[in-house]
Amino acid sequence: MGENKAKLMRGDVDMLSYSKQLLSDIGIKDILVSGNNYQVPDVIANAGPVAGIYSVLQHYRPAAILALPVDLPLMTAAALSQLKIKGELSQKACFFQGHNIPLYLPNNGYVELFMSQTFAKNKSAVPGKNPAGQKNGPSFKALLNQVPHISVVPDKTSHLFNTNTPEQWQQAQARFK
Structure with missing residues (x-):
């Protein structure tokens, strides 16, 4: 994108604030943002969004996480609510068909096992550092292959229109104007 997607403006509000409002609108009270410049610093640097979830789980013990990226400017509270309800009722990881995120992820033994096996080699690392110069962490696909x-x-x-390029952002802006 060439700039911080969290700071892109959707009308009068930036995408981070818009995303947090969506979560608030569906009744989520404890909203945390992971990343070095936010509430939950990365335990392992440059390891991607699954490592961000790992970081949250290392600092807090939520019953579940509803992971929402800031690059879904057409997402609605109704769509997120649908995902959250299905996840709560099934007590399984829950995502929209064809898209691994947003993701409802219960904090259960399956998730703990995946995270401990995946990040165990990094536990001795200095917080915020990624050993051996690794740039990527596990994918959501890898996580979902290991959890119900x-x-x-x-x-x-x-609602799942993702904006990773300036052209996609312009397309999204045309849709919500």
Whole structure:
């Protein structure tokens, strides 16, 4: 994208604030943002979003996590609520069909086992450092291959429009104006 997606403006509000408001609108009270410049610093640097979830789990012990990236400007509270409810009822990882994130992730033995096996080699590392110059961590696909999960058919696939390029951001802006 060339700039911090969290600071992109969706109307009068930046994407981070918009995303946090969506979570608040569906009743989530404890909203944490992972990353070195936010509430939960990375335990392992440059290891991706699954490592961000790992960092949250190292600092807190939530019953579940609803991971929402800041690059979904068309996401709605109704769509997130659908995901959250399905995840709570099934007590399984829950995501929209064809998209691994947003992700409802219960904090259970399956998740703990995956995280400990995946990040165990890094436990002796200095917090915030990624040993051996590694740049990437595990994918959501790798996580979901190890935990019970269900995929939900979204009411509208447009809610999942992801903005990773300036062109995609312009397309999204045209849709919410």
